[in-house]
Amino acid sequence: MRRLLLTLSLAGLTLALWAPAALAGKPDNGEGLWGETNDKVVTDAGFLLIGAFPLLVLLLSLLQWRLDKRKEARKAAARSRVDWDGGW
Numbered sequence: 541m542r543r544l545l546l547t548l549s550l551a552g553l554t555l556a557l558w559a560p561a562a563l564a565g566k567p568d569n570g571e572g573l574w575g576e577t578n579d580k581v582v583t584d585a586g587f588l589l590i591g592a593f594p595l596l597v598l599l600l601s602l603l604q605w606r607l608d609k610r611k612e613a614r615k616a617a618a619r620s621r622v623d624w625d626g627g628w
Contacts, residue, residue, distance in 0.1 A: 574581060 571577075
């Protein structure tokens with residue numbers, strides 16, 4: 541627990557010290573990485589998010605279903621193995 545607290549503290553301190561340098565870049569007149577942001581760019585980004593989140597949920601649900609199916613098969617195989625060495 542102490543190591544986790546130390547790691548998080550150092551990470552926070554590092555980010556706090558690097559923040560002014562990151563914000564002190566050349567002036568870009570409010571233009572982001574994409575370029576000029578207009579209504580079409582914002583709308584397209586919104587539609588991308590509307591499509592991406594359900595797709596992410598679907599993919600993660602399919603992954604969870606497949607992993608649960610493997611786990612149940614493994615448990616059934618373990619139950620079917622009977623130790624016949626012992627007995628009367």
